[in-house]
Amino acid sequence: MSILHTVNKSPFERTSLDSCLKFAAPGAAVLLIEDGVYAALCDTSAAALVKDALKTVKIYVLGPDLKARGFAEGRLIPGIGVVDYVGFVDLAAASAKVQAWL
Amino acid sequence: MSEIVKKFLYLNRKAPYGTIYAWESLEVVLIGAAFDQVVSLMFMDDGVYQLVKGQDPSGIGMKNFSPTYRTLGDYEVKNVYVDHDSLAARGLSADDLVRIAWEDVDTEEEVENIVTVIDRARGCELMAEADVVFSF
Numbered sequence: 265m266s267i268l269h270t271v272n273k274s275p276f277e278r279t280s281l282d283s284c285l286k287f288a289a290p291g292a293a294v295l296l297i298e299d300g301v302y303a304a305l306c307d308t309s310a311a312a313l314v315k316d317a318l319k320t321v322k323i324y325v326l327g328p329d330l331k332a333r334g335f336a337e338g339r340l341i342p343g344i345g346v347v348d349y350v351g352f353v354d355l356a357a358a359s360a361k362v363q364a365w366l
Numbered sequence: 367m368s369e370i371v372k373k374f375l376y377l378n379r380k381a382p383y384g385t386i387y388a389w390e391s392l393e394v395v396l397i398g399a400a401f402d403q404v405v406s407l408m409f410m411d412d413g414v415y416q417l418v419k420g421q422d423p424s425g426i427g428m429k430n431f432s433p434t435y436r437t438l439g440d441y442e443v444k445n446v447y448v449d450h451d452s453l454a455a456r457g458l459s460a461d462d463l464v465r466i467a468w469e470d471v472d473t474e475e476e477v478e479n480i481v482t483v484i485d486r487a488r489g490c491e492l493m494a495e496a497d498v499v500f501s502f
Contacts, residue, residue: 299384307457328425
């Protein structure tokens with residue numbers, strides 16, 4: 265079982281996502297929540313970093329946080345999965361541990 | 367009546383919902399509307415996300431204060447400026463943002479949308495022109 269990483273900070277304001285992706289092992293899962301969801305959007309200055317990470321880790325975004333901020337799933341970088349709160353629990357249950365990048 | 371009218375600039379640099387800054391700024395703007403001042407709002411960095419249209423925080427148990435931005439024209443706010451580079455870095459354009467109408471009840475002067483995308487030089491000028499800058 266691998267690690268589920270959660271990132272809740274905007275990639276444009278903090279280094280949380282950079283550090284998370286730097287240390288996430290291949291096969292790990294990364295769940296973007298709260299302001300972290302901005303990293304999942306297309307055509308941003310963080311998109312290249314995220315697309316590169318998708319080659320080795322699975323990336324998910326929490327749907328309710330995305331919807332709250334006014335973005336539809338069509339704005340996401342292809343390959344990123346959308347989960348609801350139940351999906352969040354499923355990911356956590358399927359992982360050895362949850363590591364938060366605050 | 368005081369004839370001293372100051373130029374207030376509210377500078378917004380934080381995304382909504384993740385922190386309380388956006389909401390607090392909006393509250394201060396609405397309270398400040400009670401005073402006769404020239405009020406402008408500027409959005410840059412993650413602050414541009416505050417103006418994204420179609421927000422719906424019902425799923426995260428938070429109040430949707432997004433519709434309030436559309437009413438700012440009724441609260442003495444004459445100009446809303448958005449930094450171009452901040453939009454570009456986030457893959458956004460003016461089409462992604464709410465529109466805010468403004469009308470002068472005395473002169474019936476109307477502006478269909480007071481949201482203006484500006485460049486760095488204009489932002490620099492606006493900061494220099496302001497008497498007071500409130501940062502959020």
